[in-house]
Amino acid sequence: MEENILEIKRLTKHFGGVHAVQNLSVVFARGAITGIIGPNGSGKTTLVNLLTGMLPMDGGVIVSDGATLRRMRAHEARFYGITRTFQNIRLFEQMTVLDNLLVVLTERRVFASLFERHGAYHLKKAEALLRQVGLWEKHNELALHLSYGQRKLLEIARAIGTDARVFLFDEPFAGLFPEMREIVKRQLEALREQGAAVLLIEHNTELIRQLSDYVVVLDSGKLLAEGKPESVLRRRDVLEAYLGE
């Protein structure tokens, strides 16, 4: 694999007696799409929640660009260049499509964020991102009024707008029409081209096969298998756990 950008070592999370993630160690490479698959309840979304500080870790560490983190808080995720989308889309509903992007393109320091200093630059960038996902025509509409697919695309555009180095996409293709799927595919491939690490949680193994450079299979919070998609997706234990074959 290429140079590692994010690594997790012995990551553990349990909810009461249930081990959602157990001693999980995986590396994610720069300029690669890593597909994460596993049956429902295998710990995929918990892993994303841990990597973005939305859940506290019970054990293990995250190594981000050389920094070893024993605790990650949600507001620190962007500092470490990590961003995500959600399985259940979470937008700033009361804001326009454009503002959903502008708000992530702003200066993060409080005083600097008080007034528009690079308004034209940010507007141009937001427009480019919205055109990329085909939403520019909707830029003045409230996010609340978008269709399901458009909401997914906006969430993806917002993640891209953060200029992160690690992108965690939680089922970005679910419920999308074919043309929207193509748009999402292009975004993921473009991020790979730009050298980002893309983690793709997806149930559709065909998409995983097409897009992923590397596949990680989780089962009951543990690492079941990892490797190139063509070899991993043929393994009997993977097929048994994931496809029930």
Place this chain on the structure above:
Amino acid sequence: MDLFVQLTINGVIAGAIYALIALGFALIFGVTKFFNLAHGAVAVVGGYAAFFFLEHAGLGVLPAAALAVCVAGMVGFALHKTVFLPLRRRQATNLVLLIAALGLLTVIQALIAMFFGSQFHPLSQFAGAQEVYRIAGGAITLVQLIIIISALAVFGLLTLFLKKTKFGKAVKAIGDDEEVAQIVGINTHAIIGYVFFIGSAIAGLGGVLVGFDTGIEPTMGLSLLLKGIIAAIVGGVGSLSGAVLGAFLLGLAENLGIWHISGEWKDAIAFGILIFFLIWRPRGILPR
């Protein structure tokens, strides 16, 4: 007819005072989603800070009022930093935050009573004789006119500020989903701190102006707060335009409601309106 005009004017003045409290309350509620009962205490702090600067520091009316507004803002910010932020970081529920805020309201009012005494202090004594204007048979003082203008100006400036600046967008994003706002890199704790400062400063301005209109006493915070909360609920909790609309409706209803009955009914009318809205329109007139 003159009485009707006077009651209408009184209603508008009361509405403007409630609007100043409700604006800060709605602003803070919009990002934190809990009922900050300490907001009433911050208004009292504003009034007493003005009293201190006028009586003990010998400042003029304008500098004393300006400093008092800043003090109220800083007290609000300090409450956020020392009490609400640590509690929110520990995932405290809204009930815990509400009880903490109630405790702060009680403590701050008690401290003010200890330092300044419980008696009533009219700040108008420092402003000299007040001009009185006649409008269609009703009367309004200069201070009352300033109260109305201040409420409208604060509303206009705040709305513009939140709409046109990146800070405003961040505030809106936090109000929509604080966790996602953090994920996308918004420094939510810092922004919420500034919201507390701004909201508390506005409440402080309300306290100062009430002081110049009628006077200040340590326990005035609770009644101001309750009216501010009713206004915010009637207008639509978390909505600034709703808060102002609710405040003026409440002020007018309270004052016009006592046209033919005793003034003692004012509070009953206010709470009657609250109950009506809670049952039939809980999201208020202009929901966020």
